Amino acid sequence: MTATPTAIRTIRVELSANPYPIAIGAGSLAQLGEQIRGQGIKAGTKVLVVTNPVVNEHYGATALQSLSAAGLEASLLVIEAGEDQKTPATVGLIHDAAFERRLERSSLIVALGGGVVGDMAGFAAATWLRGIAVVQVPTTLLAMVDAAIGGKTGVNHPGGKNLIGAFHQPRLVLIDPDTLATLPEREFRAGMAEVIKYGVIGDGALLAELGAAAHRDPASGLASQAAVGPALLQTLLERSAAAKAEVVAADEREGGLRAILNYGHTLGHVVETLCGYGTYLHGEAVALGMRAAGELSLALGLWSQAEHDQQQRLIAAAGLPLAWPALDPEAVLACLQGDKKVRDGKVRFVLPLSPEAGAQTGGAVYGSVIIRDDVEAATIREVLARLA
Template identity: 55%
Template structure:
């Protein structure tokens, strides 16, 4: 059971390989890509404890010269300070332009290692080995890298495509349950914005939370369809000049909610779930989407164990205000991704602020 998905890009294409147990083939798989001998594997202490030695053994077996380093875990360490630490380690290990950083971890590790690789010697190789569901289906693919500014998430960053992405679904078994649920929000997102069959498949599954333990084939299939959706979109629009914006479905409100609760109350995926509920309802209010389809979406979000309500402690006016800080704001206009049917969305910056407020008020 294995899938290979190609991300086609003008400068450098790459593959996403998905197969249970493939962590032990990391070195072998990387040998197929033209990379220098030196590898710096970056992880965090918890993930390294589970998977670090296996990854290193596989890399060494394939002839790579491997150094490793653990950054502290958690979004609050996703800062330029951590990047500076990686620069120091890169220098200490004399990484060259042909060398490779391997990101073994979730979205935070992947984003940081990607950014360090993007900016060390003006760009060295990076290989992504995502260990969270969110990183597997979203952040490890497509080359968005970066860190947070004290006043905003991911404000500092670069586009830097990985040379290879290795996904071993078995590592999901050690992922905390809440992280797994949060990642499911992005999977549902692909169903709504791109892939009706994926949506139907999720709808037909009795449980979403338990999948990773019991349904190896289903999880392989869900990962493959999600990665394929992301790869399709990124291949068509690497730098978010147009189409790629649809991947931000649920993220406009989601980001505002995350930032207003200082990234402490919600996981990213949880906030995206709330954002999808809001965006769906806005689409209904504007007459773009059928109420019945919104219900189907919201039922799926609930089944995944994700929140669908706005917490009472966030002022709606504060959300409206925070939207202005979004990276996607253009000339002061907030951009929304809105569904028109399941599998199809449109991008618009013509949502009246009153509609946003009204929808948010209905989500208490």
Template identity: 45%
Template sequence: METVHVALAGRDYSVWIGPGLIADNARWRARIRGRHVLVVSNTTVAPLYLAALTKGLEGLTWSSYLIDDGETHKTFANVGRVLEALGELGATRDACVIALGGGVVGDLAGFAAACWMRGIDFIQVPTTLLAMVDSSVGGKTGVNLPAGKNLAGAFHQPRAVVADVDVLATLPQREYRAGLAEIVKGAAIGDPAFFAWLETHADALAARDPTILIEAIARKCRYKAGVVARDETEQGERALLNLGHTFGHALETAGNYSEILHGEGVAIGMVLAARLSEKLGMAAADDTQRLTRLLERLGLPTTPSREHAASRLLDLMRLDKKNTAGTLRLILWRGIGHAEIVSGVRDADVLAVLD
């Protein structure tokens, strides 16, 4: 097992990564301070893992609330239903929400926990690779709006993250590959040595080699934990973690959150960001090619669908949370491991890359 520590001045927490962690309930049960627990999950994950998780809740007053599976269900309506479930449970200020699922469940459950009585504890139990290496760590919570992805939300850190890699055995191949995109992203932003390690171990990672997988998850989480500790609310450095996201979120929104997975959008978005960096003279074509090759070896898409007009995607990119006063601010790079925030990017250059 690997343990990653997230240091946040009195709100520190651990990310545990390894097999059998859901059943190892003494570890995470100790992070529950009160007697009320609401487990939020979805209709795909709950039949597989809810019973195992709730064995660790004996002696507590608990209930569960399930949402349907998929990004389209990360809505205010479902946040309202989770809050109603907390009310029916009689949840007090020391209650805890446990998010058992992927990024959608984690984001929504965490947002509801941030709202109930202005903030109660929650524990992340991610069941997708994408959630293990990204959304479960760092305290970003939120929901989607028709205008764009994650436009409503709050920073609300978990009490613990329980990344039980055994659950990945039931993860569909497409979902698994989507999680690999976020691992690549961390290396592409700020760790060229990790990027080279991924190139060396790409085949083993694609094949779900458990030793390589645990190391990759831990290295990505360790990198993100350091960034979050230095910039919890994304005032500067943490924005770099959004490499590829402005493009990717636009693609997700254009497809009504049903055409591509978040990780697929990130993979495509990273390549588009690299190509734009090339166009602006910031980076060499060799780096774009290395990134593209690695993503393709991991079974990820690297080009956007032609179904969405470039002008439509640009309009959606304008709603990105990093923009200021109508000016595009994108995360670009100067090559592998050297990302930066770039303001005032011209529409014409973005359109050229999208076309």
């Protein structure tokens, strides 16, 4: 990667205990070592870069060169990183490398890749020597706007997604939009699902930007980096990062407000689990989950058909799936009970809410969504039949 670094925009995650920056700038991967040293990391510190084969081919050398130039003792671990590899066994490979490279409590792990790499490397850092530093360097749109920010780390269990994990905030998040140049379009589209999520849950300005792009090209105006363009892409990255930073700073461990970031995820995780990891990309499943959540809101009278249609247009313009898979409704209900957000046996749904609807009985309102744990199984069955 040889791009000349441009000015870096910094957004801070203002946690009370361990605040950290999100640095966004084209070509910034070449400044990785310098950025890490700027966080108080000393010369000679051991750094283990964890990445996957494809990302390593394009960006591994740039990352290592930058780290070495900054006086850091860098080494590389390449792992397979599909969703089906997101297991305790793969995290064990990172632990093995940490042992072999003699990582110390002052050492750090750099996660260079998409959300799967970030989750596993972050979890390995959280659990090695009871916690060492991690730096997130996301190379997919989905990881840039969501997975790399906020400190959620973990792996999947056969019974459900991300059931094994820990909160472990990064020391730094470095976002280089230039790394998206080698991202497959399907992966880019998957990331757009998370961007749309931020618009629906409360960022009206972002929703307007997305709507304008979709209006210009309803079929594919949000479906590729080329269609979005560099100026809008920078805006999407900054607004999404700022939205997540604000929510995480207010609720680091998902005691209340942070749950709104799960919009589309509850039923999206059901799709991933029942269809088999890898059938749908995470963002594709989230898009299906947003459609299903929208239908639930319609059934409960929480938002209008016009608002639901607007969401559907954005999902379509991003080239994301809208056709709900053929899933047994009873299997869906059973899978929902295994969701990590279940409390006292009640499934918590994050549902979009019209401003006109106001506060609804039985739920907590945050911005443009409401959290409900009183959705009846009969209503879920009715919506699943409507989706089929």
